[in-house]
Amino acid sequence: MDRIPFGVRQLDTTLGGGAPTGSVVLVAGEGGAGSREFIQTSTLLNALAETDEALHDLYYGDLAPNANPPGAVHFVSFTADERRFAEEVGMTMDDDIADAGMDAVRYHDLSEQYFHRSPVPRDWYAEETADIKDLRARQERDDILGELGELLVDHAPGNLVVIDSLSDLISTAGRDEKVNWSDVVFLIKGLQKGANEWNGVILVHVGRETVSDTEYGQLVDSVDGALEFEWASGGSTRARTLVVKQFRGVLSGIDDENIVQFETEVGDGGFDISDVRKIR
Numbered sequence: 030m031d032r033i034p035f036g037v038r039q040l041d042t043t044l045g046g047g048a049p050t051g052s053v054v055l056v057a058g059e060g061g062a063g064s065r066e067f068i069q070t071s072t073l074l075n076a077l078a079e080t081d082e083a084l085h086d087l088y089y090g091d092l093a094p095n096a097n098p099p100g101a102v103h104f105v106s107f108t109a110d111e112r113r114f115a116e117e118v119g120m121t122m123d124d125d126i127a128d129a130g131m132d133a134v135r136y137h138d139l140s141e142q143y144f145h146r147s148p149v150p151r152d153w154y155a156e157e158t159a160d161i162k163d164l165r166a167r168q169e170r171d172d173i174l175g176e177l178g179e180l181l182v183d184h185a186p187g188n189l190v191v192i193d194s195l196s197d198l199i200s201t202a203g204r205d206e207k208v209n210w211s212d213v214v215f216l217i218k219g220l221q222k223g224a225n226e227w228n229g230v231i232l233v234h235v236g237r238e239t240v241s242d243t244e245y246g247q248l249v250d251s252v253d254g255a256l257e258f259e260w261a262s263g264g265s266t267r268a269r270t271l272v273v274k275q276f277r278g279v280l281s282g283i284d285d286e287n288i289v290q291f292e293t294e295v296g297d298g299g300f301d302i303s304d305v306r307k308i309r
Contacts, residue, residue, distance in 0.1 A: 030278065032096040033189055033230040036074030037067070038089055039302040040271070040291065044279050046093030048230045048254065053221045054276075055248055056234045058258035063269045063293050063300055067258065068191050068234050069118050070299030073130035075189050076102040081129040088126060088298045099189035099229060103135045105180065107143040107173070107197040111136040123297040137180055142173050143197065173198070174208065174216055181220070185227040195235040195248075210244065217251040224253075253277050261290070269293045271302075 032046035041047045048054055058064025077085040078098035092098070106114065114136065119127045177192075184190065198216070201208045217233065224231055235248065237257070249255045254276035261270045271291040273283055292304035 030095070032093065033099050034075065034089075034092060034096050035067075036071040036089065037300055037302060039305075041093065041096065043283060043286070043288065043305075044273075044276070045282055046096030049278055050228045050230060051225045052253040053217070053224045053231045053233065054254040054256060055217075055252045056232050056256050056258070057237045057245070057248075058234075059237050059260055061269075062258040062260050063271070063295060064234060064236075064256075064258040065117075065193075066121055066295045066300040067256070067271075068193060068232055069121055070301075071189070071232060072102055072104050072134060072191050073118060073122060073126055073299065075099055076130040076133035077126060079133040084125055084129055088123075100187040101135055101184070101189075102133060103137060103180075103184045103188055103190045105137045105139065105177065105190065105192045107139050107194070109193075110138045110140065121295060122299045126298065135184065137184075139173065139176060139180075142176050143201075172208070173201070174212060177216075178219075181223065181227075181231075185223065185229050185231060187227070188229045189232070190229065191232045191234070193234045195233050196239040199235075199239055199244075214247050214251060217248060221252060249274060254279065258293075261292075269295075270306075 030049045032041075032044075032048060033050055034041045034047035035044075056064050056068055058067075074085065074089055075098055077088070079101075104114065115127065115131050118131065122130075181190065195213065195217075198208060198213055199210070220231055220233070233252070237245070237259075240248065255274040257272045257274050259270050259272065261268050269292070271293050272289075273280060276283075287308040289306045289308055291302045292306065294301055294303040
């Protein structure tokens with residue numbers, strides 16, 4: 030089965046090259062446990078393969094025989110513009126990666142659609158150059174879920190799409206009459222169905238603290254793979270860890286190697302695996 034790499038070499042190697050094409054992967058993390066750094070690394074390292082092969086080889090290395098970079102990398106945010114994302118990446122990763130990778134990232138800022146029904150003043154999130162007619166036209170388009178759906182139809186086929194974050198949509202449930210929890214679940218189920226046709230990979234980020242155990246279970250049941258980023262305590266220290274909770278067609282390889290979890294770290298190259306905990 031063809032794979033699109035996550036951009037974290039040891040994880041990709043363990044998973045047989047990365048995520049199978051056609052997958053929707055939930056990236057769920059406790060605060061500060063590394064989930065944001067993971068999606069940033071996945072975005073930038075895959076984009077780097079398009080803009081700077083030498084730099085990609087330095088920080089990642091050779092791809093697995095059945096793995097290929099996505100045709101393009103798209104990053105979708107509901108609350109932050111591209112400049113803010115670039116600043117966050119620049120604080121996490123080496124400047125060479127951040128600069129070269131950002132050149133190939135197709136960034137989609139849906140903050141105007143997200144905030145326009147909120148009490149947030151328009152000039153906090155709207156482009157300064159946008160006139161009132163342009164703003165009204167944007168705000169009268171489909172609701173935020175419809176806007177996201179159109180974006181995916183246009184850009185998901187054959188590509189890597191990173192959605193940051195589902196927690197933002199969840200926060201609108203109950204506040205916006207057009208969005209409720211069942212809509213969020215239907216969205217994820219629809220993504221899975223669409224991804225089978227699009228033949229790319231979709232990463233959906235969610236803050237673990239923003240959903241109940243029941244809601245989280247519904248999300249996990251609706252995707253192909255779920256990566257959990259947690260804090261683990263051992264003696265007087267804490268470590269960031271990654272657990273592959275489920276991954277259809279992939280999890281068996283981890284089970285065969287008796288891997289319990291990955292210890293992780295964040296360095297100049299972004300998110301990385303520092304150690305592997307196995308069943309002794």
